[in-house]
Amino acid sequence: MTDAKPMRADARRNYERLLTEARRAFAERGVDASLEDVARSAGVGIGTLYRHFPTREDLVETLLRERFDTQAEKARELLLAEDPLKALYAWLVGFGETSAVYRGLTEMLADAFDDPESRLHASCAAMRDAASQLVDRAQAAGVFRTDVTVQELLLLLHGASWAGSHLPGEGGTERLMALVFTGLQTSEQRGQRAVSAPR
Amino acid sequence: MTDAKPMRADARRNYERLLTEARRAFAERGVDASLEDVARSAGVGIGTLYRHFPTREDLVETLLRERFDTQAEKARELLLAEDPLKALYAWLVGFGETSAVYRGLTEMLADAFDDPESRLHASCAAMRDAASQLVDRAQAAGVFRTDVTVQELLLLLHGASWAGSHLPGEGGTERLMALVFTGLQTSEQRGQRAVSAPR
DNA sequence: TTACTATACGGAGGAAGCCTCCGATTTGTC
DNA sequence: GACAAATCGGAGGCTTCCTCCGTATAGTAA
Numbered sequence: 406m407t408d409a410k411p412m413r414a415d416a417r418r419n420y421e422r423l424l425t426e427a428r429r430a431f432a433e434r435g436v437d438a439s440l441e442d443v444a445r446s447a448g449v450g451i452g453t454l455y456r457h458f459p460t461r462e463d464l465v466e467t468l469l470r471e472r473f474d475t476q477a478e479k480a481r482e483l484l485l486a487e488d489p490l491k492a493l494y495a496w497l498v499g500f501g502e503t504s505a506v507y508r509g510l511t512e513m514l515a516d517a518f519d520d521p522e523s524r525l526h527a528s529c530a531a532m533r534d535a536a537s538q539l540v541d542r543a544q545a546a547g548v549f550r551t552d553v554t555v556q557e558l559l560l561l562l563h564g565a566s567w568a569g570s571h572l573p574g575e576g577g578t579e580r581l582m583a584l585v586f587t588g589l590q591t592s593e594q595r596g597q598r599a600v601s602a603p604r
Numbered sequence: 605m606t607d608a609k610p611m612r613a614d615a616r617r618n619y620e621r622l623l624t625e626a627r628r629a630f631a632e633r634g635v636d637a638s639l640e641d642v643a644r645s646a647g648v649g650i651g652t653l654y655r656h657f658p659t660r661e662d663l664v665e666t667l668l669r670e671r672f673d674t675q676a677e678k679a680r681e682l683l684l685a686e687d688p689l690k691a692l693y694a695w696l697v698g699f700g701e702t703s704a705v706y707r708g709l710t711e712m713l714a715d716a717f718d719d720p721e722s723r724l725h726a727s728c729a730a731m732r733d734a735a736s737q738l739v740d741r742a743q744a745a746g747v748f749r750t751d752v753t754v755q756e757l758l759l760l761l762h763g764a765s766w767a768g769s770h771l772p773g774e775g776g777t778e779r780l781m782a783l784v785f786t787g788l789q790t791s792e793q794r795g796q797r798a799v800s801a802p803r
Numbered sequence: 804t805t806a807c808t809a810t811a812c813g814g815a816g817g818a819a820g821c822c823t824c825c826g827a828t829t830t831g832t833c
Numbered sequence: 834g835a836c837a838a839a840t841c842g843g844a845g846g847c848t849t850c851c852t853c854c855g856t857a858t859a860g861t862a863a
Contacts, residue, residue: 413830413839441820450842455822512711515770553783560770561780564763571714571759581760584752588787595791612859615811640849649813654851 420457422447427464435508436465462524465513472503473528480535489543494586494600496539500532500559501566501582511567515560533559548594561585619656621646626663634707635664661723664712671702672727679734688742693785693799695738699731699758700765700781710766714759732758747793760784 412420426446430438440461444454458464476499486492504511517525518533536555543549565585569578583600611619625645629637639660643653657663675698685691703710716724717732735754742748764784768777782799 415829416840419841439820440822444842451821452823452825452842453840456840459822509711512708515767519770519772550783557767557771557776557780557783560767561764561783564767564780565760567766568714568756568759568763571718572756573718577756581756581763584749584756584760585784585787588784592791592794595794612810614859618812638849639851643813650851651813651853652811655811658851 416457419447419449419453423449423454423457423464424467428468431465431468431507436461436510436513440464460524462513462517465507465510466524466528469503469506469525469528472506473532476500476503477531477535480539484538484542489539489546490548490590490594491600493539493543493549494583496536497558497562497582497586498579500536501562501569501578504563505566505570505578508570511563515563518556518560548591550589550591553589558589615656618646618648618652622648622653622656622663623666627667630664630667630706635660635709635712639663659723661712661716664706664709665723665727668702668705668724668727671705672731675699675702676730676734679738683737683741688738688745689747689789689793690799692738692742692748693782695735696757696761696781696785697778699735700761700768700777703762704765704769704777707769710762714762717755717759747790749788749790752788757788 411417423443426443427438430443430446440454441451443464444451447454458467476496479499480496483492483496486495504514514525514529517523518529520526533555536559540549540553540555540558544551562582562585565581566578569576569581571577572581587595587600610616622642625642626637629642629645639653640650642663643650646653657666675695678698679695682691682695685694703713713724713728716722717728719725732754735758739748739752739754739757743750761781761784764780765777768775768780770776771780786794786799
């Protein structure tokens with residue numbers, strides 16, 4: 406919890422530059438972008454990059470941290486929303502967007518889920534825990550299939566988000582996520598389209 | 605269509621060895637496995653590998669070709685089955701298995717779908733065409749959502765297959781695929797579980 | 804068998820990326 | 834202004850990618 410000592414001025418400056426360039430590189434090239442390239446663009450030696458971010462995942466995690474925290478916060482808020490089904494879906498949409506920011510991220514996150522050593526693992530677990538209460542509530546309300554675990558749900562929508570990003574044109578992700586989500590509602594609910602109808 | 609000249613004996617031998625080792629390497633390490641390593645294991649120079657398979661996709665495509673053909677054939681057979689819904693699902697299960705043989709293949713296939721230049725593109729297109737009639741039939745029978753395109757369906761189940769492979773334990777893929785598929789049936793059909801009930 | 808040529812082999816080599824290590828530099832402080 | 838701790842940066846060892854071309858070999862015809 407303690408943030409240790411404050412960074413030296415040059416360290417802080419380089420840290421920021423690296424994050425900026427990494428964000429750009431990952432957006433353009435996906436999470437497999439060259440780290441040497443990131444360091445170069447940031448006008449910094451490769452050694453400096455590795456000191457600040459010992460692994461690629463450290464870098465990714467730092468970039469996503471804010472989004473992850475936002476998602477966790479959002480889950481807490483949505484727990485107070487009146488419609489459990491809409492609440493869950495609203496949260497999942499945000500989740501899907503986060504999981505699709507960088508090409509290749511989906512795979513990386515899924516791997517992190519299984520690997521407790523991964524720097525991303527804690528964030529993923531936090532995400533799952535944040536979601537679980539929303540899922541529980543929807544299931545308790547009888548509007549969502551009860552034979553689906555949180556992990557399955559997240560992985561599945563993650564997959565739908567990934568699939569959507571490979572569809573030509575815009576809105577593929579939202580569409581496929583809605584399709585899957587609708588299919589996971591209990592039968593009685595389906596006709597009532599709690600989710601904005603796809604297409 | 606013509607197979608050109610027969611290969612020279614040594615060429616044929618190396619070709620086979622390369623395929624064998626590639627199959628093993630891709631199974632162990634995923635489609636990103638080192639090609640140098642494949643050549644080494646096959647007891648062949650790296651130049652030989654590249655002559656037979658100019659790109660990684662050429663190699664993957666050759667390995668999958670048989671499965672793809674099998675799937676296309678299966679589609680033709682299933683067109684004669686009496687239950688359109690079960691037929692479609694049966695086909696998709698096979699499709700899911702194929703899309704999950706090697707780690708990382710899902711991404712590669714999805715990219716190939718968008719890229720007409722890719723060696724895998726033709727195979728993917730053939731797959732889609734093979735599936736389309738099965739989908740049409742199920743939709744015409746009123747048991748499957750009509751607002752879903754073949755491409756969306758394939759990509760989505762591809763994603764479900766991918767998601768399932770990241771689930772701990774066995775049977776994740778079948779389970780998630782069944783979950784998605786069930787959700788895409790028309791409401792009337794859902795209660796009747798045309799698909800073996802997940803879990 | 805021998806000789807010849809189209810075919811195929813194989814690895815050197817340049818480019819790039821990964822990551823580590825440690826001498827050189829800079830910052831903050833007294 | 835001087836000193837120690839913190840930080841920098843890139844050389845270097847390793848791996849992989851892919852190309853190019855001199856060398857080796859299979860198949861064939863005499």
